[in-house]
Amino acid sequence: MNPAPSVIVFTVLSGLGFGYLAMLGFGLVPVAGWGAFFAWGLGYGLAVAGLVASTFHLGNPQRALLAFTQWRTSWLSREGWASVLTLLLLAPQALSDWLGLGWWRGFGCIGAVMAFVTVGCTAMIYTQIRAVPRWNHWIVPVQFLWAALTGGLVLAGAGLVPAMASALLALVLVIGWRIGDGRFAAVGASMETATGLGAIGTVSVFEQPHTGGNYLMREMIHVVGRKHAERLRQIALLSVGLVPAAALVFLPAPLAVSLAAVSHLVGMAAARWLFFAEAEHVVGLYYGKR
Amino acid sequence: MTALPQSTEKKLGLVIDLDTCVGCHACVTACKGWNDQGYGVPLSDQNPYGADPSGTFLNRVHSYSVQPEEGFAQTINFPRSCLHCEDAPCVTVCPTGASYKRAEDGIVLVNEDACIGCGLCSWACPYGAREMDAAAGVMKKCTLCVDRIYNETLPEEDREPACVRTCPTGARHFGDFADPESKVSKLSAERGGYALMPEMGTKPVNRYLPPRKKDRPQEASLLAPLLDIKAGGFAGWLDRVLGKIG
Numbered sequence: 001m002n003p004a005p006s007v008i009v010f011t012v013l014s015g016l017g018f019g020y021l022a023m024l025g026f027g028l029v030p031v032a033g034w035g036a037f038f039a040w041g042l043g044y045g046l047a048v049a050g051l052v053a054s055t056f057h058l059g060n061p062q063r064a065l066l067a068f069t070q071w072r073t074s075w076l077s078r079e080g081w082a083s084v085l086t087l088l089l090l091a092p093q094a095l096s097d098w099l100g101l102g103w104w105r106g107f108g109c110i111g112a113v114m115a116f117v118t119v120g121c122t123a124m125i126y127t128q129i130r131a132v133p134r135w136n137h138w139i140v141p142v143q144f145l146w147a148a149l150t151g152g153l154v155l156a157g158a159g160l161v162p163a164m165a166s167a168l169l170a171l172v173l174v175i176g177w178r179i180g181d182g183r184f185a186a187v188g189a190s191m192e193t194a195t196g197l198g199a200i201g202t203v204s205v206f207e208q209p210h211t212g213g214n215y216l217m218r219e220m221i222h223v224v225g226r227k228h229a230e231r232l233r234q235i236a237l238l239s240v241g242l243v244p245a246a247a248l249v250f251l252p253a254p255l256a257v258s259l260a261a262v263s264h265l266v267g268m269a270a271a272r273w274l275f276f277a278e279a280e281h282v283v284g285l286y287y288g289k290r
Numbered sequence: 291m292t293a294l295p296q297s298t299e300k301k302l303g304l305v306i307d308l309d310t311c312v313g314c315h316a317c318v319t320a321c322k323g324w325n326d327q328g329y330g331v332p333l334s335d336q337n338p339y340g341a342d343p344s345g346t347f348l349n350r351v352h353s354y355s356v357q358p359e360e361g362f363a364q365t366i367n368f369p370r371s372c373l374h375c376e377d378a379p380c381v382t383v384c385p386t387g388a389s390y391k392r393a394e395d396g397i398v399l400v401n402e403d404a405c406i407g408c409g410l411c412s413w414a415c416p417y418g419a420r421e422m423d424a425a426a427g428v429m430k431k432c433t434l435c436v437d438r439i440y441n442e443t444l445p446e447e448d449r450e451p452a453c454v455r456t457c458p459t460g461a462r463h464f465g466d467f468a469d470p471e472s473k474v475s476k477l478s479a480e481r482g483g484y485a486l487m488p489e490m491g492t493k494p495v496n497r498y499l500p501p502r503k504k505d506r507p508q509e510a511s512l513l514a515p516l517l518d519i520k521a522g523g524f525a526g527w528l529d530r531v532l533g534k535i536g
């Protein structure tokens with residue numbers, strides 16, 4: 001699949017933003033006054049920036065509000081509702097923390113749970129697609145949710161917990177790649193099943209249906225992005241796992257958190273690039289490509 | 291609504307005969323021609339006369355080489371378009387309700403006025419039946435020529451999809467698969483019509499007819515006796531001598 005910058009920015013930033021908002025909602029970050037204002041501002045900023053980025057790849061963004069209508073069937077629509085509800089539910093908590101009103105944390109806790117529901121909905125947009133075997137597996141929501149939780153913990157402060165979460169995220173990524181690498185074969189789609197000509201013999205492309213490119217090839221048969229897959233996997237593992245974990249344990253708090261957060265962002269961007277670039281759509285089979 | 295209908299009264303679709311298709315691309319052209327001027331926004335082209343032309347099409351014709359375990363490879367032309375699936379994943383993923391499957395005849399359509407161009411339906415389709423129009427930013431797909439098949443201003447013989455109407459070899463057939471007595475149902479049953487990628491769980495309506503068995507073994511070329519040349523005279527002597535030396 002095409003690793004479009006808009007979807008990578010969207011999933012990385014909103015994942016981190018909602019993860020951090022959840023930490024703030026649960027009251028796990030000791031902030032008050034202007035500190036709280038900036039902390040909540042960062043959470044809202046990341047989440048909203050991600051959501052705004054997601055509209056950049058729309059062909060007709062002026063009709064985006066219609067996307068709230070089909071929540072009964074569509075994960076994309078559910079994600080829209082979940083994200084708006086989360087941002088609204090957390091607003092009283094943010095206000096209370098900033099102005100020191102000391103309100104009951106009910107809204108914060110429900111909003112925090114909704115933040116993870118939102119990330120889960122984002123993951124399901126991809127997981128539901130059977131035509132992309134690598135995505136069509138429960139490990140995808142696990143990866144998205146764990147990445148959001150880790151991001152939130154890293155931003156929330158230094159210590160052993162975010163360090164361990166970061167190390168575990170690296171493990172979750174490795175498990176995801178191991179599972180993902182075998183998914184296409186496990187589903188059993190091939191040029192023979194795609195064309196139904198397997199009963200006659202082995203199918204190969206004799207001639208392509210068109211000499212130029214088309215939407216399908218640009219969007220779903222994007223092979224260029226996989227070229228440096230191995231190197232990117234190493235970068236992702238170092239950046240989301242080792243660097244933040246080491247920084248959070250050994251460095252003084254403010255430096256540790258900023259270094260770990262930046263490293264986490266870089267690593268997640270690499271991991272998400274691979275999430276799209278390595279995902280092979282079965283339509284490629286018609287073109288003799290993966 | 292992007293919920294799929296429980297069942298549809300009719301199941302309109304195509305039978306594509308891979309035995310008769312000669313890969314002339316007339317259906318591709320007819321489809322593009324008709325859908326350039328009727329239903330929805332036109333199918334645009336980008337840089338059509340330049341170095342890197344590209345465009346939106348609802349029907350593409352692939353050509354495959356199929357190698358049996360024994361004997362020569364076979365060339366099979368393979369038109370690919372929307373299969374109007376009963377369990378269409380492209381419909382349920384749509385966040386706006388633009389994608390829908392009609393309860394009356396099972397045709398899968400896009401309401402372009404509600405399409406935000408997110409592209410998710412094209413991801414959900416295993417068959418590459420949907421292409422985003424680069425000019426209009428909305429999703430285009432086969433409508434089964436919904437503006438022809440019910441169009442009473444057209445002569446009756448023209449009330450079928452443009453691809454079917456134009457096919458010079460009669461490799462495409464249009465009809466109702468819900469009726470076991472329809473032409474397409476019988477043809478599919480008779481010739482072993484099959485669905486594409488059943489493992490995707492989409493329950494396509496369209497059926498493909500496999501190529502018929504060749505009526506004579508491919509090894510027995512008509513030219514075989516002429517190819518078995520025995521050299522005589524000087525060439526024959528040379529052949530024998532060189533054979534011994536070698």
